[in-house]
Amino acid sequence: MGELNLVTLIIIAVNVLISFKGFKDDSFFQKYKFNIADINRGAKYQILTSGFLHVNTTHLLVNMLTLYFFANSVIFFLGTLGFILVYLASLVLGNLLSYYFHKKDMHYTAVGASGAVMGVLYSAILLRPDMMLGLFFIIPVPAYIFGIGYLFYTIYGMKRQLGNIGHDAHFGGAVGGYLLTLLLASWVFEEHLLMVILLALPILVLFVLQKMGKI
Structure with missing residues (x-):
């Protein structure tokens, strides 16, 4: 896994500082969270700022741990600037997709770096499809199987509105990581073409379902 990269440490620190500010100051939290009515x-700044707030320490810890585990792979292949672009683009795209699906729901709110973190995770999967992920931290699963399965689960979650989870932000973030990685590392088309195609399938399914009015 290697040492914690400085840029990863900075992003984690920013998330921790802003999140803890939000824990203690409700007016700060309300001002910067993702809120359809406010947007x-x-x-519009909430599309970015909400990605650095979290509901509680558990929510923050899960996102930052996931970032910690996968950031180095993205930085190794795309460099520091490429990693930052993937992180921020995935955060914004995730929230834009949330806005697209909830723009008429004036009561919809959300916070969290999940979209950005999912973008980093899917970028890492594209760059290193041979790596194994621990399902439930125990069962070893090939990264690409996890990636495809999770996106299909996310589509199901969006359709059924499962739990208090921003499935659309997760999906948008994953798509952001996917697209930015292909843009910044075109060699992936040659070396991992099958993975590029397989990871595109859930994206096409979501597009078709949305056009059919199923989501």
Whole structure:
């Protein structure tokens, strides 16, 4: 896994500082969380700022641990700037997809770095499809199997509105990581073409379902 890269440490620190500020200051939390009503009134900055807030320490810890485990692979292949672009683009795209699906729901709110972290995770899967992930931290599963399975589960979660989870932000973040990685590392098309095609399948399914009005 290697040492914790400085840019990863900075991103984790920013998430921790802003999240703990939000834990203690509700007015701060309310101002910067993702809130459809506020965004429709002009608070577009929430599309970015909400990605650095979290509901509680468990939510923060899970996201930062996932980032910690996969950031180095992305930094190794794409460099520091490429990693930052993947992180921020995935965060924004995840929230834009949330906005697209919930723009008429004035009560919809969300926080968390999950979209950004999912983007980093899917970027790492594209760059290193041979790596193994621990399902439930125990069962070894090939990264690409996890990636495809999770995106299909996310589509199901979006359709059924399962739990208090921003499935659409997760999906949008994963798509952001997928697209940015292909843009920044075109060699992936040659070396991992099958993975590029397989990971695109859930994205096409979501597009078709949305066009059919199923989501």
